């Protein structure tokens with residue numbers, strides 16, 4: 001069992017040394033994904049603002065057409081006043097003038113508001129386009145540098161884990177399985193202990209366990225945190 005525990009301790013040490021690399025390898029695609037999300041969000045907002053601007057422009061044309069029509073109506077009504085042959089006709093034409101004037105005033109006010117909207121939208125659209133281009137640039141640069149970094153990390157990892165398979169072969173399959181399972185939930189799964197406390201959770205170990213640990217006849221786990229514990233003497237003897 002000693003041999004196997006030694007191999008397991010070495011395996012864990014090897015995996016621990018590659019832990020930072022593994023973490024970085026895992027983190028790279030995550031941060032790329034975040035940047036991609038950001039670009040996507042900006043693109044959606046950009047499309048929305050372009051749509052809003054297009055709608056405002058459309059509304060402006062519509063209001064301007066109505067204004068023109070009302071103005072023509074006003075001219076016609078004025079002509080009617082000039083040509084009226086009775087007071088009744090003149091009064092009716094006068095009312096027509098008033099109605100057209102009122103509508104024109106409303107259209108003009110509306111056009112003023114639309115103009116302000118268009119101005120504001122155009123300004124924010126320019127900002128948004130700038131943000132979008134910037135985010136796209138950041139993403140592209142990050143994607144390129146990430147590619148290079150991944151190659152570098154994989155190479156380092158390969159070197160660090162050189163001989164891992166041989167170590168795995170020296171540890172019983174059931175123990176490797178247990179080790180791999182524990183590794184997904186906690187860090188420093190295999191700990192070398194000297195005294196009577198678990199260095200992982202700092203809890204005191206039962207005296208009987210401390211004695212058994214020094215014999216190194218079987219695999220032990222900390223009763224508190226489940227980490228695999230191996231006594232220093234077992235490794236060094």
Ligand SMILES: [Zn+2]
Pocket residue numbers: 198199200201202203222223224225226227
């Ligand atoms: Zn523990």
